Amino acid sequence: MLFFRKLMVTLIITLGMCHGAVGQLPATSIHALTDSIRLHPKPGLILISTRWCTYCQLQKAQLKKNKDFQAASPYFYFSELDAETSENITFNGRTYAFQRTGVGTGIHELAYALGNADNRLAFPTWVLIDERFNILLTYPGVLDKKALTELIKKLQE
Template sequence: MITVRLRQYRSTLLIAAGLFTSFICDAQINPVNIAKVDSLMKQKAKPLLVLLSTDWCQYCRMQKNQIQKNDDFAAKANVFYYIEFDAESKTNVLFQGRKYVFKPTGKNTGTHELAHALNGPGTLAFPTWILLDRNYQVLFRHGGVLSPDQLKELLAVIGSMTESE
């Protein structure tokens, strides 16, 4: 009788541990595809946090890795849409009802029009962070890596934006 109860207890404990583990795994940050932003914004408007990056940029990879491990980012991820956009993507993108395309600058090189539009005037730098409000108005741009403290400050601003609305 005691052996049966211990097995049941152990089974219950294993199930609970599995659920806890799956909860932790679900906390991982999953960026929104830029092509889905307009439809998501129609369903529920939220601030947009965009990371412009490239595949070859080591600092971009480092920043993305830091984001995946950042508990504050995971905790606030439901109050904004997080988008990672490859500035050298060759995919056409419809954003705010306008079509943006890749513009070649040489053989096998070029940048996407949307990266330039989000970056604003000036030279593209990678990574670049852009924060847009619910009306797609740019509130913040930062060319370069955000430190954990800077990221925490940015997340606090995003949190206060959603609390005040």
């Protein structure tokens, strides 16, 4: 009986460790992105999303399965920004805050600052910044596999 318990504990620990390692997005916290880019300059790819956006969840699931995306992570920082977070975020020397748009609703100023091309914000929105925090690309919508592959190739150049 003791042997069986030890075996089960070992199996549970092993499966738990494997589950956490498989399919993880190589993400840098949006809070740490500025320091990361300044310490080790390379482009940043930011996915602006919300918890309720089904297309955002679909995009995240695609990223988890995309081995090319994960393999390319040494060439860029990947970060996610929840457009509805209420936390203050300091990004490139400026602090951004949540802006209420109604009762219990609102959008974060940083989401507007990064992804507000054409005076609108869609979810998901992809933002590519260079090492000097210049916005190189803003793409509202889901990136299909082909477009994501092209983006990864550009980041690796």
